[in-house]
Amino acid sequence: MTVTIYVPGDSGALALGADKVAKAIEAEILAHGIDARIVRNGSRGLYWLEPMVEVATDAGRVAYGPVSAKDVPSLFEAGFVTGGQHKLSLGDPEKIPFLAKQTRLTFARCGITDPVSLEDYEAHGGLTGLKNAVKMIPADIVKQVTDSGLRGRGGAGFPTGIKWKTVHDTAAEQKYIVCNADEGDSATFADRMIMEGDPFVLIEGMAIAGLATGATKGFVYIRSEYPHAIAVMSKAVEVARSAGVLGKSVLGSSQGFDIEIRSGAGAYVCGEETSLLNSLEGKRGVVRAKPPLPAIQGLFGKPTVINNVISLASVPIIMDKGAEYYRDFGMGRSRGTIPIQIAGNTKHGGLFEVAFGLTLGEIVDEIGGGTVTGRPVKAVQVGGPLGAYFPRALFDTPFDYEEFAKRDGLIGHAGITVFDDSADMLKMARFAMEFCAIESCGKCTPCRIGSTRGVETLDKVAGGIEPEKNLALVTDLCNTMKFGSLCALGGFTPYPVMSALTHFPEDFRPVAVAQAAE
């Protein structure tokens, strides 16, 4: 019997040498004349163990990691093709606490299946949601998504079903489904992982959105920094098309739906939905004023559903298991699961999908295991470059849209960057302003000018020039940016700046004053 060996083809695993490991395994297979094949699966999201190689044995899958190319000969000597013991043995991957504690709904197949095998996808429960949707009337699909309580996972948390209903109710010759895969926030990689590890779940979600709203064309706008995700998605779309999942008739139904993969061009602001639409149209990625809502006048002026990757990839399980099944996870108005991404200076960096409600401290200390440098955690930034810095004092905040808002923060796309006590929060505040200045689309003044003035003013603070006066100016400037900007880039840059200033005031005291006080 042919043995299957899994070596992740996920970017994170590749960045840690997975290709070299795969090559070494191939050489050993040939040298020993073993009947085995290598599958390049996605990542399970345990990045401190990547490249994590798995072997399918009679007793189930057995994992080894982190494997480097030079470990491969000894793995074969230890008989790893039959699950033999080795110093890198991890046993049953599902029993690794980091995975065992998760509730994997959206990421159920990620890291398990061959990403571009539709047979594998179906064998693991794929396409059931779409098959159900094909038999339903569009309004019922919309209702099921609405009832699930699913909210936009891109960051804004807007109810997905309501967006879909608006597009469903707006009559037009042509409607579009646009998937926002411009995942530019630092500390986030959930979209990348699902596109590289289980692309069909996104394709299925988009096809369901098409059936629900009457849209026949979909675009996936993937950032150019993700070449591997673009390659896997493009391949998966081809496979889905030749299998009749996409095309003139979705699974034999009377409606057609097709998908085109598009590449961004390095502009962070294109993750904002209206600038993404402009970019797709071939324009400068400048933010549009709302209204009109994209659901009424979106891509090329037509009604458009624009959803984040994870929102769309969460739809198949809702259509498969029902609205209640999904809604029963979570807390308050944050229903279902959220793929939390733990990144930066953390011992156990990776993706942790779980129902809403864990506290920040549980995530950072227990699941993340503290810092990799072994120093105390000073701050964590939640929600990417536009998210607030949280000090340890706020680690009791539950992971929930509303609870984070109450603490002047946001969940965003659920990325968490951990910093140890060597972090300089004045520097991080300055970086937030600098990043905004680099990436501003330039349309509105508070963002375009405010960010540059913010950098200059924080430089004065750092230089000890009238710190009190300049900090008051920064506070005032943040207020203007927050309420005067057209989109979240200018509007949310004050979150990291003000949270750094509020929670770590000692970092904003000029060196001379700080020394004098000691």
Add this chain to the structure above:
Amino acid sequence: MSLQPASTDIATRAQSVIDEFKGLEGPLLPILHGLQEEFGYVPSETVPVIADALNLSRAEVHGVVTFYHDYRNHPAGRHVLKLCRAEACQSMGADAIAAQISQALGIGFHETAKDNSVTLEPVFCLGLCACAPAAMLDGEVIGRLDADKVEEIVAEVRS
């Protein structure tokens, strides 16, 4: 921007790229990506050719080309090294790594080495935040950069 008509060679090559993507909905970005792949940058001589093909003004095309960080207006070095400058990588010492690489290569960000061996570019997130600091060398991703990996990278771009 050149006011001269595009040289025949550039214009012909540009035209075939344009023809490949012209039929798409919203074809401008795919065309620009195609041109950058063909030439290694987006030659200013191609702007009027695109404008003509898509019935846009040259100003509109120029506006789009210059909006996006990806499009270059001159060729890069033989290798392109992108270093992540975003928060997660900063939390793992990306600034020190950047200083080290910059010193070893003798160039700063947005610069190309005198021998044309390498261009150093900043990038804001490669999605490798759980294996920071991260970089991308000629499209290949590299995680957990340390002094040894920096040495390997420097040796590779100089070879």
